Amino acid sequence: MRLSRYFLPILKETPKEAEIVSHRLMLRAGMLRQQSAGIYSWLPMGKKVLDKVGQIVREEQDRSGAIEIMMPTIQSADLWRESGRYDDYGKEMLRITDRHERDMLYGPTNEEMVTDIFRSYVRSYRDLPLNLYHIQWKFRDEVRPRFGVMRGREFLMKDAYSFDVDQEGARRAYNKMFVAYLRTFERLGLQAIPMKADSGPIGGDMTHEFIVLASTGESAVFLDKELLDTPVPGADTDFDADLSPIVTAWTSKYAATEEMHDEAAFAALPDERKVTARGIEVGHIFYFGTKYSEPMGAKVAGPDGTERPVHMGSYGIGVSRLVAGLIEASHDDAGIIWPDSVAPFDVGLVNLKVGDAATDAACEDLLAKLEAAGKDVLYDDTDGRAGAKFATMDLIGLPWQLIVGPKGLADGMVELKRRASGERETLSIESALARLTGG
Amino acid sequence: MRLSRYFLPILKETPKEAEIVSHRLMLRAGMLRQQSAGIYSWLPMGKKVLDKVGQIVREEQDRSGAIEIMMPTIQSADLWRESGRYDDYGKEMLRITDRHERDMLYGPTNEEMVTDIFRSYVRSYRDLPLNLYHIQWKFRDEVRPRFGVMRGREFLMKDAYSFDVDQEGARRAYNKMFVAYLRTFERLGLQAIPMKADSGPIGGDMTHEFIVLASTGESAVFLDKELLDTPVPGADTDFDADLSPIVTAWTSKYAATEEMHDEAAFAALPDERKVTARGIEVGHIFYFGTKYSEPMGAKVAGPDGTERPVHMGSYGIGVSRLVAGLIEASHDDAGIIWPDSVAPFDVGLVNLKVGDAATDAACEDLLAKLEAAGKDVLYDDTDGRAGAKFATMDLIGLPWQLIVGPKGLADGMVELKRRASGERETLSIESALARLTGG
Numbered sequence: 002m003r004l005s006r007y008f009l010p011i012l013k014e015t016p017k018e019a020e021i022v023s024h025r026l027m028l029r030a031g032m033l034r035q036q037s038a039g040i041y042s043w044l045p046m047g048k049k050v051l052d053k054v055g056q057i058v059r060e061e062q063d064r065s066g067a068i069e070i071m072m073p074t075i076q077s078a079d080l081w082r083e084s085g086r087y088d089d090y091g092k093e094m095l096r097i098t099d100r101h102e103r104d105m106l107y108g109p110t111n112e113e114m115v116t117d118i119f120r121s122y123v124r125s126y127r128d129l130p131l132n133l134y135h136i137q138w139k140f141r142d143e144v145r146p147r148f149g150v151m152r153g154r155e156f157l158m159k160d161a162y163s164f165d166v167d168q169e170g171a172r173r174a175y176n177k178m179f180v181a182y183l184r185t186f187e188r189l190g191l192q193a194i195p196m197k198a199d200s201g202p203i204g205g206d207m208t209h210e211f212i213v214l215a216s217t218g219e220s221a222v223f224l225d226k227e228l229l230d231t232p233v234p235g236a237d238t239d240f241d242a243d244l245s246p247i248v249t250a251w252t253s254k255y256a257a258t259e260e261m262h263d264e265a266a267f268a269a270l271p272d273e274r275k276v277t278a279r280g281i282e283v284g285h286i287f288y289f290g291t292k293y294s295e296p297m298g299a300k301v302a303g304p305d306g307t308e309r310p311v312h313m314g315s316y317g318i319g320v321s322r323l324v325a326g327l328i329e330a331s332h333d334d335a336g337i338i339w340p341d342s343v344a345p346f347d348v349g350l351v352n353l354k355v356g357d358a359a360t361d362a363a364c365e366d367l368l369a370k371l372e373a374a375g376k377d378v379l380y381d382d383t384d385g386r387a388g389a390k391f392a393t394m395d396l397i398g399l400p401w402q403l404i405v406g407p408k409g410l411a412d413g414m415v416e417l418k419r420r421a422s423g424e425r426e427t428l429s430i431e432s433a434l435a436r437l438t439g440g
Numbered sequence: 441m442r443l444s445r446y447f448l449p450i451l452k453e454t455p456k457e458a459e460i461v462s463h464r465l466m467l468r469a470g471m472l473r474q475q476s477a478g479i480y481s482w483l484p485m486g487k488k489v490l491d492k493v494g495q496i497v498r499e500e501q502d503r504s505g506a507i508e509i510m511m512p513t514i515q516s517a518d519l520w521r522e523s524g525r526y527d528d529y530g531k532e533m534l535r536i537t538d539r540h541e542r543d544m545l546y547g548p549t550n551e552e553m554v555t556d557i558f559r560s561y562v563r564s565y566r567d568l569p570l571n572l573y574h575i576q577w578k579f580r581d582e583v584r585p586r587f588g589v590m591r592g593r594e595f596l597m598k599d600a601y602s603f604d605v606d607q608e609g610a611r612r613a614y615n616k617m618f619v620a621y622l623r624t625f626e627r628l629g630l631q632a633i634p635m636k637a638d639s640g641p642i643g644g645d646m647t648h649e650f651i652v653l654a655s656t657g658e659s660a661v662f663l664d665k666e667l668l669d670t671p672v673p674g675a676d677t678d679f680d681a682d683l684s685p686i687v688t689a690w691t692s693k694y695a696a697t698e699e700m701h702d703e704a705a706f707a708a709l710p711d712e713r714k715v716t717a718r719g720i721e722v723g724h725i726f727y728f729g730t731k732y733s734e735p736m737g738a739k740v741a742g743p744d745g746t747e748r749p750v751h752m753g754s755y756g757i758g759v760s761r762l763v764a765g766l767i768e769a770s771h772d773d774a775g776i777i778w779p780d781s782v783a784p785f786d787v788g789l790v791n792l793k794v795g796d797a798a799t800d801a802a803c804e805d806l807l808a809k810l811e812a813a814g815k816d817v818l819y820d821d822t823d824g825r826a827g828a829k830f831a832t833m834d835l836i837g838l839p840w841q842l843i844v845g846p847k848g849l850a851d852g853m854v855e856l857k858r859r860a861s862g863e864r865e866t867l868s869i870e871s872a873l874a875r876l877t878g879g
């Protein structure tokens with residue numbers, strides 16, 4: 002993509018309304034524009050990252066056996082009356098009346114609707130286990146939306162819902178999502194730690210939040226240092242096998258958010274293993290039994306022929322929130338530092354002297370070769386100053402910068418900069434290409 | 441994907457509420473479930489087709505130089521007050537009041553919002569041309585939603601918006617979209633004919649509807665037979681070149697919907713070139729000049745330094761509607777016939793005797809080899825009757841059926857059926873694989 006043809010509205014000034022670093026950087030890097038309080042347009046570079054994050058989430062859901070559907074954003078209030086949540090949900094639910102005076106709402110979550118889908122089609126335990134997910138816009142009418150997409154009103158969420166004949170089956174479903182989440186966050190370049198969450202009236206141990214460690218995180222977290230070295234399951238993990246040893250490895254060591262912190266248990270750890278940090282919640286998995294299936298009549302016949310309400314769990318990842326979370330976890334004073342897996346472009350190609358025939362030709366040649374090798378390149382072919390071009394590249398945080406100018410070219414050399422380390426190297430065009438394409 | 445682990449809720453009965461064939465088939469084939477009037481969940485197979493259609497639309501928008509963004513579904517009423525449409529739009533607009541009593545709405549279209557994005561960042565003709573698009577859910581509160589996703593209330597639309605310094609530039613933008621649309625529909629396996637639409641108060645010749653020919657279409661259309669043989673531009677089309685010869689080739693011959701039909705002009709055609717058919721609108725492109733930029737103050741400085749409102753056009757494709765349109769254009773009594781480019785799976789692999797060791801082993805081997813070759817396979821590993829399995833495969837309309845049973849296997853043979861032609865052939869496993877993988 003040529004920058005001259007792209008739409009990348011970099012802001013020179015730091016927007017005053019942005020209170021946290023990810024919000025500031027997303028606005029400055031031209032990823033995002035606020036349309037109303039807590040409601041954002043994703044500009045081209047933001048949209049690319051959002052899609053890449055969503056795609057990794059999708060691939061790991063699919064790998065674990067969950068099946069993708071797409072539920073609508075607008076729901077009937079009647080469904081929520083069945084579960085009793087229509088009255089309970091409060092002002093965060095965006096309530097709507099349609100032209101026929103029917104009560105509708107913009108879905109803040111989809112337990113009721115997915116339970117309705119389930120009960121419409123599934124009758125027998127033989128059709129289980131089943132896990133349906135979608136990646137869809139949700140709306141929660143926060144009283145004071147802030148922090149950009151970290152706590153927006155309209156937000157993109159992946160929510161999965163598992164259906165099993167009994168609690169034992171539900172635990173297997175839960176463990177699959179647990180492992181899928183570990184893999185998802187690792188692929189996103191994040192260190193996410195599962196921490197036990199409050200299970201409320203359901204009770205039990207089947208609810209965890211996944212917390213990304215970031216110095217700018219919203220809340221304090223406490224954990225056993227050994228968790229930082231616990232291995233994340235590989236892509237070859239057999240999701241049909243018993244996953245409980247993996248889950249046990251991750252849950253038997255101390256890790257807690259402020260709300261769930263047990264000072265005495267933490268104090269019992271050897272001092273060198275006590276880690277106090279800050280974190281951002283990016284996922285939540287939750288077993289809730291028959292809370293919805295019972296009032297909504299979502300039943301299956303078991304092996305003995307008797308009908309019983311299905312056991313369910315729900316599993317959320319805030320996809321739009323994650324984009325901000327990634328920036329909170331990976332940035333410096335100059336701007337964003339994208340992990341390779343979600344970077345909007347792999348390489349920023351900087352032409353230091355647009356209009357100089359040799360420099361233009363070298364850049365065009367590099368662009369063509371990188372794209373032929375499958376690399377997504379943002380080519381800065383505008384006639385700005387070198388300093389401004391470098392600042393923009395650092396701000397938008399592409400993993401590699403390839404800098405081409407007439408002086409270096411006279412010796413057949415270009416410069417390659419790794420954004421994360423800041424390391425710069427002068428090397429031949431061929432070597433630079435080989436480095437970038439793994440050739 | 442193994443059918444035993446998939447969620448494909450085939451309906452045996454034809455749903456009474458479905459008035460048109462695409463709606464009937466989408467419900468029967470387990471693609472869709474109605475949640476409220478005109479509001480649908482896309483079940484797994486429906487979601488796959490929706491994504492494939494959306495991806496082809498995206499690729500052709502990108503090829504033409506349009507840039508993808510993502511605007512939110514919920515908009516502020518104030519934006520629509522600026523253009524004057526808040527009061528004009530009527531009851532089809534879903535109006536919402538948030539918890540702070542602010543007037544909001546669920547976007548039925550995005551001219552105002554995209555104009556707001558434009559005016560926030562773009563100041564100079566040097567940043568033009570620009571074409572921004574998104575693929576996002578929209579809502580129109582139809583008084584009587586019907587025909588499934590052909591005329592739903594919540595629907596997925598691709599809408600692009602072009603910005604140019606003058607009408608001449610806008611025509612170039614228009615022509616790019618015109619060609620992109622021809623390519624998009626051809627890749628979807630559809631014969632779509634651009635037909636002049638009513639330009640209303642704007643006037644001029646820059647508005648066309650793209651109409652798919654289908655015997656079950658919603659309205660009559662009249663066209664010159666030569667249009668059916670007019671070539672669609674190839675993937676190597678240079679979108680920076682003058683595209684007007686292509687547009688002229690497609691617009692200089694007679695083609696009109698009922699509303700725009702000119703009986704005298706049609707009568708002047710030689711009889712053998714008169715085609716009367718039925719059609720479905722699947723796209724609409726439209727130049728509207730400064731209708732929004734003027735009241736909303738979206739101006740750029742021209743080469744002479746004076747500011748002027750930008751010239752705009754909008755370009756829509758109903759992505760969810762297209763899924764139904766595809767079925768209207770391609771089905772038979774037994775079910776859907778998907779074009780290869782959007783089929784939810786490439787191959788349906790039918791095991792005629794699940795539990796028979798040799799048959800199971802042959803199927804597993806075929807599944808592994810087809811998937812290794814990049815084919816997306818739905819493997820019917822359930823223990824149903826052969827007749828029911830065949831009926832399901834015909835209903836869901838995958839391009840190829842590969843049928844494996846113990847009798848054929850005894851001679852090393854399997855059966856391959858092409859859904860579109862109904863042609864069946866008995867051949868060796870190796871030949872079948874070679875046929876399906878192009879090996």
